[in-house]
Amino acid sequence: MIIVNAEVTQLIELGSSIFLIKVRCPEIAREASPGQFCNIRVSESNFPLLRRPFSICDVDGDYLYFMFNVLGEGTTILSHKKIGETLDILGPLGQGFNFEGDYEAAVFVAGGLGAAPFPFLTRMLPQTKKLFTFVGGRSSSDVITYGMKNEIISTDDGSKGFKGNVVELLEANRKILEESKIKVFACGPTPMLRAVKEFCMKYSYNCEISVESAMACGFGICQGCPIEALDKEGYYLVCKDGPVFDIKKVAL
Amino acid sequence: MIIVNAEVTQLIELGSSIFLIKVRCPEIAREASPGQFCNIRVSESNFPLLRRPFSICDVDGDYLYFMFNVLGEGTTILSHKKIGETLDILGPLGQGFNFEGDYEAAVFVAGGLGAAPFPFLTRMLPQTKKLFTFVGGRSSSDVITYGMKNEIISTDDGSKGFKGNVVELLEANRKILEESKIKVFACGPTPMLRAVKEFCMKYSYNCEISVESAMACGFGICQGCPIEALDKEGYYLVCKDGPVFDIKKVAL
Amino acid sequence: MTDGNLKNSQDIDLSVQIGSLRLKNPVMLASGTVGYGNEISNLTDLNKIGAIVTKSVSLKPRKGNPPQRIVETASGMLNAIGLANVGVEEFIKTKIPFLKQFDTNIICNIAASSIDEYVECTRILSPEEIIKAFEINISCPNVKEGGLIFGHDLKAVAEITRRVKGATDKPVIIKLSPNVPDIAGYAKVVSEEGGDAVSAINTLVGTSFNIYTRKPKLFNVTGGLSGPAVKPVALAKVLEIKRRVNIPIIGIGGIMNWQDAAEFMIVGASAIEIGTVNFINPNAGVEIAEGLEGYCRKMKISRISDLTGSYVI
């Protein structure tokens, strides 16, 4: 965990108000693991006041990539950054995906901007593992497949790939899933995560999900990001104990 | 008085953190007169919250010029504006210089950034009037003569022109001043204005000064910009009754 | 909330009721932030505003505080104008005639240094038929006798409400101070004494110093904090009143746009006043009224008054 003023080297618009920003940041790149995030200060002024958390989308040598959706003040400012400007980045933060261990096939499930952490995870996944990637979106324009491999796509309106949500897509592909011992890695809007959880519980698949929460500090000092724990009294902190959790550990 | 989103067409750095910004703004250019100012919103966010007042430095056809000194948040943001961006400008505001009327020679006295309103006044001064321009600064780098004519210069450290302050410079040039019926127009830091006032009182020269004040609205609704009146009970409002005043009307 | 079956734009009713006073829309311009309407009328259409609250007027003219009167702060500003105003007589002679031309409601805000002065001002101004209601400023933090002494004294608030009501048959709005732990207690007293509404909030007491001269930036040392910085506090005050007292509330504090205005109505405001934003965007009032109409259409609310206190807790 460190704070770095990283130089912006590239800003790509991937789709309707979806951007990919590339920064040179060897210190964080060296330590980062898939599923972790950074807390980024988008402005030196008091407005917006708080840092903004973003998943580490990918790491390539000394470079970090973040994928973001223009939502409000903070992401708007971020989308106006110029090449050569610096970005105040705190990271890497939190617990990432546990993708080692005893399973044969990794199943990625990404909904909308939930695609963000998967390019890095795809890159780091051991060659020994098979990989299935399921990507869902409202319609084709929301389907983000940047940095992913042989993805299977669904859209709610059927404008691209399978017509239906990404969990219905999983159901429809149960056969391939049954062929090997799988572990599911999911990131996306909470309703999707709930459905994925239900699906994995039903078939007792191992599953890790990356969740979101309002955050202030991003590294455990403000207690601002609780998520209800299932395996103990009280709460976990999304920023410190997460953002990636085993589905059995947290209530959604 | 009107609010316009004006396009920034040029940004020139005149000297150490002194900038000239040019915007296309026919609506205000048409109405403006020398000594008036505009209240400029430098950011769409709530930070900085208030508009920033700037003298109209010059008007050239459809274009307005503002000369500014990078001081804090607001002027820093202004100095980072890009060509083609728009600026939310409220103006023209206040009472400008009364440069018509019964005198033969106009005497401009500018201290530091007090040079701002004189390019426009120089341009508008009737051909029938003689013009003497006295410009002072701490040292040569503070002496701004942009848009002025045959100026006589003083610096406190003598690094350029006469060594001393601009009022001492006036004293030194009393002879030329005595040759014709003059009217003095002064703008600069308050201590300079006090000295100019004293000088003009002593020799009973007509004199108008442009003063500054903290401002919120800039057009008379907040009562935030009082200056003590000498010819009536209470205060004038710098934004509405000024910023240009006859020296006999206000206490400095 | 009414689940609207909205045929067309005509269908959305933006009007709101405050006591016997009906406004064409809930947007009011706050006292002291639009003077007496003349300057701002060059920059916005006052006919589209629900009401204009005039600058606090006192029995005699006040020249106000020496400079510096305002300081900018983070997402806010401090002011210590000192109730500079022309006095009741001049107000009637020159300001009221000008205001007659606008198709909006004029609400006269009164400040005083004694309870008798509040009553006297009200008595003198009550016959002026363009004045549709009175807002009593018991919460100005910027002059020793600016009313804040009253604003923090339940008994005084009770007496002011009762006696001002006795001096006019027009609606009386008491403008409350936020600098108390239990603003609802004050609202309760106002309603018990027959006040028609409360407005909340006036400014929070604040200050700012120059660290090189070690002098206060304001001549008055302290001033009133306003602007977006205070919005969360103002919302909490309005909510507290709404949950504990049954009286119409006019919500004030940091409103910059229609979203903020809607938020105030949801927590309990029947109408809202905008202050600081007028200095930055003099047309904000009109834009907020339009924005609220669009919001009602999107949310299928046929009467905006249904939004008041519609919070889901």
Added chain:
Amino acid sequence: MTDGNLKNSQDIDLSVQIGSLRLKNPVMLASGTVGYGNEISNLTDLNKIGAIVTKSVSLKPRKGNPPQRIVETASGMLNAIGLANVGVEEFIKTKIPFLKQFDTNIICNIAASSIDEYVECTRILSPEEIIKAFEINISCPNVKEGGLIFGHDLKAVAEITRRVKGATDKPVIIKLSPNVPDIAGYAKVVSEEGGDAVSAINTLVGTSFNIYTRKPKLFNVTGGLSGPAVKPVALAKVLEIKRRVNIPIIGIGGIMNWQDAAEFMIVGASAIEIGTVNFINPNAGVEIAEGLEGYCRKMKISRISDLTGSYVI
């Protein structure tokens, strides 16, 4: 202020005194904004900080409020953590040992739902020799029994001060609520009852609603406002105390940099606490201490304690 004849950097004395407690510099990390020091110690050098005030601890552990606990506002934030803490026992067992390693002062902040609980916590913790002082939180707005009930009750503040002082011979700092019209009155009671210092301010009560769901953004509905937005209010509260009561004041509220810290000392603070800024710049405390030293040199102040209350009004 001493017109310094400063020979060299060694000459500037940044140490300050609060009752019998001496700090190497006036910069303290505010309760609830640095946890128990472990996470932030990766990002800053706690040995360069005057003091660390630990997260409010209560007799029994508290899990705190369900999400959402924080909301950003204009130049500020609302929090409703709900005093989530490990409880006295766990605090002594696991947190204190970790804190021992740092060359700074540990001040233990205590929250309670009864006066007896304040006393009991103090009694249990007092023997822990790394605890150099207690800060009593009588002003948490985020739990029904968070003390705010006490914070607005002069008699309760008097009794808490007296009885907590009776339970320890270490300095006792009472953390005051800003949500009152007369904070100096509370400071006066603290000093009369033998309290060593007051800290001001805790957060202002605020709220924020989602205008589409009409639900509060915070599970707790209201939260505490902090950050630059509240600085002008906090400065006014510190100044009010300084002008009316003779007791050391710890200034808190919206401090982002050394300039803000100097401003608080000028209006009367003997030391300052930084909260929200730790979330944005975890090294702020060190930078502020360094900035204050540079300021003293520039201003020719040889002892920073001379800055306290040096305002020119």
